[in-house]
Amino acid sequence: MDWTGRDVISIRDFSKEDIEFVLSTAERLERELKEKGHLEYAKGKILATLFFEPSTRTRLSFESAMHRLGGSVIGFAEASTSSVKKGESLRDTIKTVEQYSDVIVIRHPKEGAARLAAEVAEVPVINAGDGSNQHPTQTLLDLYTIKKEFSKIDGLKIGLLGDLKYGRTVHSLAEALAFYDVELYLISPEMLRMPKHIVEELKERGVKVYETSDLEAVIGELDVLYVTRIQRERFPDEQEYLKVKGSYQVNCKVLEKAKEELRVMHPLPRVDEIHPEVDKTKHAIYFRQVFNGVPVRMALLGLVLGVI
Amino acid sequence: MTELKVSAIREGTVIDHIPAGKGLKVIEILKLGRLSNGGAVLLAINVPSKKLGRKDIVKVEGKFLSEEEVNKIALVAPTATVNIIRDYKVVEKFKVEIPDIIEGILRCANPNCITHYEYVTTKFYVISREPLKVRCHYCERTMEEEEILANL
Ligand SMILES: [Zn+2]
Numbered sequence: 510m511d512w513t514g515r516d517v518i519s520i521r522d523f524s525k526e527d528i529e530f531v532l533s534t535a536e537r538l539e540r541e542l543k544e545k546g547h548l549e550y551a552k553g554k555i556l557a558t559l560f561f562e563p564s565t566r567t568r569l570s571f572e573s574a575m576h577r578l579g580g581s582v583i584g585f586a587e588a589s590t591s592s593v594k595k596g597e598s599l600r601d602t603i604k605t606v607e608q609y610s611d612v613i614v615i616r617h618p619k620e621g622a623a624r625l626a627a628e629v630a631e632v633p634v635i636n637a638g639d640g641s642n643q644h645p646t647q648t649l650l651d652l653y654t655i656k657k658e659f660s661k662i663d664g665l666k667i668g669l670l671g672d673l674k675y676g677r678t679v680h681s682l683a684e685a686l687a688f689y690d691v692e693l694y695l696i697s698p699e700m701l702r703m704p705k706h707i708v709e710e711l712k713e714r715g716v717k718v719y720e721t722s723d724l725e726a727v728i729g730e731l732d733v734l735y736v737t738r739i740q741r742e743r744f745p746d747e748q749e750y751l752k753v754k755g756s757y758q759v760n761c762k763v764l765e766k767a768k769e770e771l772r773v774m775h776p777l778p779r780v781d782e783i784h785p786e787v788d789k790t791k792h793a794i795y796f797r798q799v800f801n802g803v804p805v806r807m808a809l810l811g812l813v814l815g816v817i
Numbered sequence: 818m819t820e821l822k823v824s825a826i827r828e829g830t831v832i833d834h835i836p837a838g839k840g841l842k843v844i845e846i847l848k849l850g851r852l853s854n855g856g857a858v859l860l861a862i863n864v865p866s867k868k869l870g871r872k873d874i875v876k877v878e879g880k881f882l883s884e885e886e887v888n889k890i891a892l893v894a895p896t897a898t899v900n901i902i903r904d905y906k907v908v909e910k911f912k913v914e915i916p917d918i919i920e921g922i923l924r925c926a927n928p929n930c931i932t933h934y935e936y937v938t939t940k941f942y943v944i945s946r947e948p949l950k951v952r953c954h955y956c957e958r959t960m961e962e963e964e965i966l967a968n969l
Binding site: 519618622643 | 925927929930931932934935936937953954955956957958959
């Protein structure tokens with residue numbers, strides 16, 4: 510599969526074969542990295558990270574991935590310190606930055622910005638989050654994490670917990686999981702249920718979907734519990750937020766009912782939805798999940814650069 | 818049933834079989850209220866129709882529609898037929914059709930969509946015709962009929 514020059518904008522653009530290809534490439538790179546300590550595939554290549562809104566973790570993960578591939582990184586982390594503040598259009602920023610780089614990673618507060626950037630740029634563009642729309646590399650690292658923990662995705666019972674209405678990560682994760690033979694448990698307050706059109710699409714694609722607001726009633730069934738934060742900034746109305754704030758807390762007591770093999774995931778950062786006491790249990794894999802972002806992003810960078 | 822008499826036009830376009838009540842919207846989206854060639858625009862509302870029960874008809878003197886305009890009509894009045902008139906005769910007649918991709922004629926209903934902030938031609942994929950549903954190429958938000966009509 511030749512990915513040279515390809516853009517990574519939306520998980521919608523991916524087929525199951527694409528996803529599997531990225532996951533197996535990530536696995537290969539992780540192994541090579543462990544053996545050699547440092548890789549040279551992207552030597553001489555430059556990544557530009559354009560973060561029009563701050564997201565330190567995602568930026569560091571991409572930068573780490575590029576460095577581990579032997580490449581180098583330029584970029585800005587806040588639009589207010591760049592020419593964007595002077596009113597430069599996204600189009601012009603991209604046309605300028607591509608003169609300096611071989612691949613661009615963009616994070617932008619407006620939905621659709623990454624798609625536009627990709628249309629403007631000659632070099633490949635990777636979306637690191639555009640508003641509340643897409644964050645495809647997060648979804649790929651989530652799938653990679655599940656696959657690494659269970660050596661498979663098919664046959665698993667996966668619970669998505671928290672804000673399923675506004676949560677970008679759970680929407681695209683659910684859509685990607687629809688390629689696999691999984692059962693999905695959608696666990697949220699009534700007000701924050703998964704949008705109907707996504708639930709319908711999942712069912713049409715053959716996924717068994719259960720919707721509930723009662724975590725304790727279903728936790729014993731699950732292989733994976735994917736926890737998300739209820740994000741204040743996504744709520745149009747503060748009153749609405751206050752009603753559901755702190756609806757769930759995953760702690761050791763809740764986990765008593767869980768299967769031995771249950772894995773708890775979280776895209777991080779968390780606030781209070783997972784108690785720190787869970788960190789020490791064998792259920793917690795959210796920090797390994799963070800680590801997995803690096804090989805997955807190495808795979809994507811290497812593939813679109815055409816160097817691996 | 819008495820045939821409703823609306824004066825014929827010598828040259829121009831007759832948009833027939835518009836769902837009753839949508840005729841004004843057709844005039845609005847084609848900006849026919851500001852027709853620059855001085856030609857007459859005739860609107861008939863609630864005309865009896867065998868096919869639709871009731872229908873609206875719009876006649877435009879001295880104007881032929883672009884593909885973009887025909888696509889706009891399709892979104893508002895999917896049942897419409899377009900008749901091209903020359904010398905008082907219908908020389909061509911076709912049904913409007915909603916295209917698979919709608920480019921340029923629709924604004925995105927998502928206020929946070931990049932298309933409202935940058936110089937860019939909007940683009941939507943038609944994901945369902947009945948009921949009408951489209952997805953923005955940029956922000957991926959879907960819009961249904963009501964939002965589509967409000968954003969033409
Ligand atoms: Zn849009």
